[in-house]
Amino acid sequence: MRYIMATHNKDKIIEMSRIIEPLGIEAVTDRDLGLELPEVDETGTTFAENAYLKAASACEFTGLPAIADDSGIVVDALNGAPGVYSARYGGEGLDDKGRNRLLLSELDGVPREKRTAHYACAICCVFPDGRAPITAEGEMHGVIATDERGEGGFGYDPLFVVGDKTVAEMTAEEKDAISHRGNALRAFRDILKGELGL
Numbered sequence: 001m002r003y004i005m006a007t008h009n010k011d012k013i014i015e016m017s018r019i020i021e022p023l024g025i026e027a028v029t030d031r032d033l034g035l036e037l038p039e040v041d042e043t044g045t046t047f048a049e050n051a052y053l054k055a056a057s058a059c060e061f062t063g064l065p066a067i068a069d070d071s072g073i074v075v076d077a078l079n080g081a082p083g084v085y086s087a088r089y090g091g092e093g094l095d096d097k098g099r100n101r102l103l104l105s106e107l108d109g110v111p112r113e114k115r116t117a118h119y120a121c122a123i124c125c126v127f128p129d130g131r132a133p134i135t136a137e138g139e140m141h142g143v144i145a146t147d148e149r150g151e152g153g154f155g156y157d158p159l160f161v162v163g164d165k166t167v168a169e170m171t172a173e174e175k176d177a178i179s180h181r182g183n184a185l186r187a188f189r190d191i192l193k194g195e196l197g198l
């Protein structure tokens, strides 16, 4: 059975495929099908709602079961910001570096014990036969550093500290084992296994 991965992010496609292909599922992208998925307005107020919107749109467009993810960083001292707006924090003009600088300036003077945060990820699968969608969520908890460290990962990883390392200082395997996306994907795989009777 073919499932469409409703994302253009190569890292996400690799991570999703690695987890679901052992279930006998062929993970395909819109490019593999010679199509281009329509852009989806992420109007949800939760990660799960946005993941559902992306999966539902891809399922309707292709007629295949569709898997989407939505993720972001939730900072306690900023009342949960940037949250579902993580990719757009500070406006469209900022890149990852600019968003990290903005986050540091927003937390200027906030002591370490109040710099707690978590990454969150929701994975959703929508089926064309009308059966109920599957949603799974995962989190990774840490603290926002006072300066950037490390070359790995992406996005806010150089600022996100778990234990004594930033996520950007971890190997891909170390990150996968504890990350919000790894946790959500493993939970998703277990629910999907049940759904498919595997």
Ligand code: IMP
Binding pocket: 069, 070, 071, 072, 073, 086, 087, 119, 153, 154, 155, 156, 157, 179, 181
């Ligand atoms: P999405 O593609 O709409 O899910 O956007 C998620 C945004 O949250 C990304 O652009 C990053 O800024 C941030 N984010 C999500 N997961 C991670 C991660 O694992 N590391 C660093 N930043 C992340």
